[in-house]
Amino acid sequence: MSSTDQKKEELRDRVLSQRKEMPEEEWEEKSQSITRKLTESDFFNDAKVVHTYVSMNERREVNTDELIEKLFESEKKVVVPVTNFSDHSLTHIELRSFGELISNKWGVREPEIKENQVQEEDLDLIVIPMAAGDRKGNRLGYGQGFYDRFLEQTNGLKVGFVFSDFLFDDIPAEEFDVKMDVIITENELFFT
Incomplete structure (x- = not known):
């Protein structure tokens, strides 16, 4: 393991542990504020096809349930990822209701039916989970590389x-x- 990988792993362990301890009310309020900042942005309003992760709420990821509800109510196409464990890739499926979701082996909610696939080039806006990040636009994920690919x-x-x-x-x-x-x-929305 390289020294950069080691530093990433240590930071990931620390922030995920801290995030898990966030009280539910605080987590909900902060998640709602983040969702509001996105949905009030011009780039969100201009997007026709929005890809978003489906949050792992028990792990205190920024909750995307409200965002997905708003997308269902809009004219936008909602696309969510499906994890392909064999090759560490993601497939992108149009989602029409929460009822289509089941939990995979990691506890990530994904569409049960893998029809209605959407190609990467058709996505206007992609909402991405972050364990941590910096002001230069760097993202610390979960270390599996699904999103980078x-x-x-x-x-x-x-x-x-x-x-x-x-x-x-x-x-x-x-x-x-x-x-x-x-x-x-x-607290903020900024371009990197």
Whole structure:
């Protein structure tokens, strides 16, 4: 393991442990604020096809349930990822209701039926989970590389969701790590 990988792993362990301890009410309020900042933005309003992760709420990821509800109520196409464990890739499926979701072996809610596949080039805006991030647009994920592989294949606007406690001036990053175009916390929205 390289020294950068080691630093990433240590930071990931620390922030995920801290995030898990966030009280539910605080987590809900901060998640709602992040969602509001996104849905009030011009780039969100202009997007026709929005890709978003489905949050692992028991792990205190920024909650995307409200965002997905708003997308269902809009004219936008809602697309969510499906994990392919065999090759560490993601497939992108149009979602029409929460009832289509089941939990995979990691506890991530995904569409049970893998029809209605959407290609990477058709995505206008992509909402991405972050364990941590920095002001340069670097993202610390969960260490499996699913999103880095996917984000290399798309020109959609890359929007990272992260709580402000886990946004730093600088985090360990490598050349192949794909940077975010926009980062949203409960306190701010900024382009990188």
